[in-house]
Amino acid sequence: xxxxxxxxxxxxxxxxxxxxxxxxxxxxxxxxxxxxxxxxxxxxxxxxxxxxxxxxxxxxxxxxxxxxxxxxxxxxxxxxxxxxxxxxxxxxxxxxxxxxxxxxxxxxxxxxxxxxxxxxxxxxxxxxxxxxxxxxxxxxxxxxxxxxxxxxxxxxxxxxxxxxxxxxxxxxxxxxxxxxxxxxxxxxxxxxxx
Numbered sequence: 001x002x003x004x005x006x007x008x009x010x011x012x013x014x015x016x017x018x019x020x021x022x023x024x025x026x027x028x029x030x031x032x033x034x035x036x037x038x039x040x041x042x043x044x045x046x047x048x049x050x051x052x053x054x055x056x057x058x059x060x061x062x063x064x065x066x067x068x069x070x071x072x073x074x075x076x077x078x079x080x081x082x083x084x085x086x087x088x089x090x091x092x093x094x095x096x097x098x099x100x101x102x103x104x105x106x107x108x109x110x111x112x113x114x115x116x117x118x119x120x121x122x123x124x125x126x127x128x129x130x131x132x133x134x135x136x137x138x139x140x141x142x143x144x145x146x147x148x149x150x151x152x153x154x155x156x157x158x159x160x161x162x163x164x165x166x167x168x169x170x171x172x173x174x175x176x177x178x179x180x181x182x183x184x185x186x187x188x189x190x191x192x193x194x
Contacts, residue, residue, distance in 0.1 A: 004052045004187050006164045006179045010078075010087060017080045026078035028056065028159075030067035030093070038067060044078075045112055048158060054089070055112060056157040060097060061128050065155065068093045074159060088165040096156035105156070113150035124151045167194060 017023035029039045045055040054076070058064055068074070075090040096105045113121065125145050127133075145151050164179040174194035179187050 002185060003050075004161070004164070004179065004181075005189060006087075006161075006166060006187075007047070007052060009085075009166060013080045013083055013085055013087075017082045020082055023080055023082075026076045028064070028074055028076050030064055030074045031071045032063070032067050033070045038063070040064065042076075045115075048108060052161055053094075054159040054161070055108075056159065057112060057116075058095075058155050058157045059124055059129055060095075060153040060155045063130065065095060068095055068157075076159060084169040086165075086167045086169065088167075089159065089161045090163045091159050091161040094158040094160065096158065098150070098152050098154075105158075109154070109156040110148075110150055112156050113154055114148060118144055118147070121145050121147065121151075124154050 014023060024044045025041050026044055027039055028042045029037055032038050042056045042058075045057060047053060048055055072093045073090070074093045075088060078087045078089070079085075094105075096102075096109045098106075098109075100106050100109070122144055162181045166177045166179070168175040176192050176194045178190045178192055180190075182188050
C-alpha cells in the first residue's frame with residue numbers, strides 16, 4: 001500500500017511536538033443511535049503497519065462501541081499546540097475484537113495490548129464504564145491483568161481515513177489543504193481558503 005501524502009505531515013507534527021505529552025491525545029467523534037454526535041478524548045497508538053490507518057484502543061463495554069456498530073464512521077480532531085496545526089480526519093471505523101476474522105489484526109491487537117503500561121491495562125479490568133459507582137469498593141481490581149494476553153473487553157479500534165483537512169494556523173494567510181481519497185487508494189490534494 002502507498003502511504004497517503006498527509007502521513008508525513010502528521011509524522012512531522014508528532015516529531016516537532018514530541019516534548020508535549022498531550023500531542024498524542026485527539027478527539028474522536030461518533031454518532032449515537034439517536035443520530036446525535038458524541039465526542040471524547042482518546043490516545044493515538046500509532047499507525048497500523050504499512051497503512052494509513054490510525055490505531056486507538058477502547059473497552060468493548062463503552063458507549064462508543066454501540067455507536068460504531070450503529071454507524072461505523074467517525075472523525076478525529078487533532079491539534080498540535082507547538083506547531084499550531086490541526087488535522088481533522090474522517091473515515092470508517094473497524095473494531096478488532098477477540099473473535100475478529102482477520103488473524104493479522106488479531107495479532108496486532110495483542111501487540112498493542114503488550115505495549116500498554118500496567119496502569120492502562122488495569123483500566124480494562126475495572127468495573128463496567130458508566131455504571132453507578134460503589135464508593136465502598138476500596139479499589140477496582142485486586143490483581144493486574146496479564147501483560148501478554150488481552151482481556152476479552154480490550155478492543156483495537158482502527159480509523160481508515162477517507163478525508164483529511166489540514167489547517168496550519170500560523171502565517172498570514174493561514175494554510176489549509178484538503179486530502180480526499182479517490183478510487184484505487186489515490187488521494188486528491190486541494191489547497192483551500194482557511
